[in-house]
Amino acid sequence: MMSNLYPLLIIAVVLFVVLNLAAGLIWVERRLLALWQDRYGPNRVGPFGLGQIAADSIKLFLKEDWIPPFADNPVFVLAPAIVVATALISFAVVPFAPGFVVADLNIGVLFLLAMSSLGVYSVVLAGWSSNNKYSLLGGIRAAAQMMSYEVFMGLSLLGVVILAGSFRFADIVEAQRGMWFVIPQCLGFVLFLIAGVAETRRLPFDLAEAESELIAGFHSEYSGMKFGMFFVGEYIGVILISATISLLFFGGWLGPVLPPALWFAAKTMFFICLFILFRAALPRPRFDQLMSWGWKVMLPLTLVNLLVTGAVVLARR
């Protein structure tokens, strides 16, 4: 009986943590941005403005959920669901601590990459079904951007996989007992970090949204909780990429004194803050620059990284 309930418990805990963290990030991001931008940010609702999370959620839930008459209704509704669903499903393979994982797949890394690739459908479909020129341009940009960045995103992780000899997250973390993979895979880390930011479509890679050019890009026509889904989906994506980085390159839950889950949480939180710092600091490149950068610089670099890693591992044998 207990053994049947245990997976359900894990699922419940993972969902609870991820969804709450995603909601909490609304506040974290706004406060951090404000801190870096010489202003206060939300500080009025509740202690430290924490009530802002509840206030924002209530606002999003109660807003009129309007579907424009010219939109392609079923797809329009489906798109925001995809972004949240794929991001949440990805968490199935992410271990929070030794043994604490929903599905300990032996192809965990591949599963995660596959799921995040599916996520882009939501953006493209949202842009397409809105029947709005700005949304369309945003959707097309998203498709082009993903095409260029998915390729080396996967490849940049293969160095880690070669070193660990496994696609399973738990194995990869355990393989870092001696040394975090960020040291031998320094280049791989930088490449994955860049691809990860692109994957979450946040500044400086928010071309699909690009508020100063495309109003709000692919989600221009969305309101209420459907917009909220994109919002939450983006934050879950940020958490996911941060968690992946800390698992694959920074030894996941490994660390002295503190319990493993805390180490994992701390490392993940650090990268989430880094994502927010990127947003505060960087301007947005043009999409043709972004794509040529992706194909002409990043992809060759990942291939070099992969070749060198493979050669070194072979030579050591």
Added chain:
Amino acid sequence: MTRGLVLDQELQNELGVTAAPQAVRDDIPTFWVSKSDIHEAIHLLRSSIPAPYTMMYDLTAVDERGRTHRDGQPPSDFTVVYHLYSFERNAYVRLKVALNETQLSLPTITDIFPSANWYEREVWDMFGIVFDQHPHLARILMPRTWSGHPLRKDHPARATEMGPFQLPDEKQDAEQNALQFRPEEWGMKQEHDGLDFLFLNIGPQHPGTHGVLRIALQLDGEVIVDAVPDIGFHHRGAEKMGERQTWHTYIPYTDRVDYLGGVMNNLAYLTAVERLAGITVPPRGQMIRVMMAELFRINSHLVWYGTFAQDLGQMSPVFYLFNDRERALGIVEAICGARMHPNWFRIGGVAQDLPKGWDRLFRDFLQYLPARLDEYDRTVMRNYLFKKRTKGVGGCTVKEAIEWGITGPNLRACGLEWDFRKKQPYACYDQLEFDIPTGSTGDCYDRAIVHIEEIRQSLRIIQQCVDNMPGGPCNAEHPLTTPPPKARTMHDIETLIHHFLGVSWGPVIPAGEAMVPIEGTKGNNGYYLISDGGTGSYRTRIRTPSFAHMQMLPLLCRGLLIPDLLAILGSLDYVLADIDR
């Protein structure tokens, strides 16, 4: 003939005996040219004479039907006025064409000066004067469905003079129909080689346009084939109001033309008024004016800097720069009492002398800002992505810039060292030391470099003003100084009467015409004022830099991408009120 007649024998010879010179109060040679000769005369001045007039500075018209003081001028119901500028001569010339009410047409000069396009449209819009052969003579500031020509003297100035507003169904349908977008009406084709273009409507409500500006984009994918700006959403009839207000009570309206420029607008207006009235502002008044105007140049450039970075997707600088601007506005508030629109200069001087401790405020600010600017250089100007987005984007040559009437930082970014503060010093700029920063390619990055260096130069000017502020009165001892000096009003009846009339009616500025263009925050800003010897202006023409800059936009962005368009818009440094007035 009369006082103020500028005899330019060389120009007279070039233009021929039929061109009649006219007396004006500024030093701009002014000639009346007949309708049939005007095209040739402008062509001559543009290309045939030595040191030609290469810039079409301004083109406007005057409804002369109600004017009484026209001594020695040929009869005219409507006069079209051309202002040309020669960089080689560093001089303007003014040509006037008299038109009869029954025959309101004359040849276009768009074939000589492409930049005349919008100006002629504006004259058609405002006066109903037809320019034959104009490529697209349509309304530009007023809605397409407007009837009447607002700057005619018989057109009402206030809504209350127009009768109650009504919107019957057929009118509503017509208005709705007029809003339909038909590319042909904008001079764009629907398709090319069997492929349809994508038309994207940017604005009037768009986060990247900095105000109510609309741009119709003709796109091939995301590549801009053509862009047609649609302006006029911010049109508030500032020129019409100039005819309604008194000379004195018009000052607050000028604040709102280049609304980031504050007292800089006052300065442009009052320099012209004072030229008409023959007032010389005492040294202290001049220095205070320059100091405040330069502070507003900094203000305006700071806003430009932050919003430009934001247009490129950089989120934080705008907050830092608005914080800095807040400090500058704090000084403005301490001295003028108001912030964005201080309305602080007066005919003959300024509203008050500086308050106690004013120099402390400035010295603190002068200490504070340079370090911040260095920091922004690191975060913005030296940022790799920022350079990638701005270098080589939206550039133009000096020749093109002059052809399109570009002035100010945008002209200097092309590489021409031209600043009217140095070339035609007004106020006390001749006593101040500062450099003129220039760029070389005129692209977005060079515009940024010039703007930022101008902030530093303005700080330098302010430093000199703070260090060398002369003593003495800040307002001119002149009967037309407004508000009039009050010290002796309770001692003799004559002063009391003058004071009473000056305050209640406003000063009566002698009849005449004058324009004294200045180097505003965004470029050359000139008020062409005509006095008919009354308490208010007979015609107030505001030549603003942003109008010309916006007209050049299509040329700058053709063949580029939408993100580049936003970069160009951000770098051009315009405000909508400065375009539409």
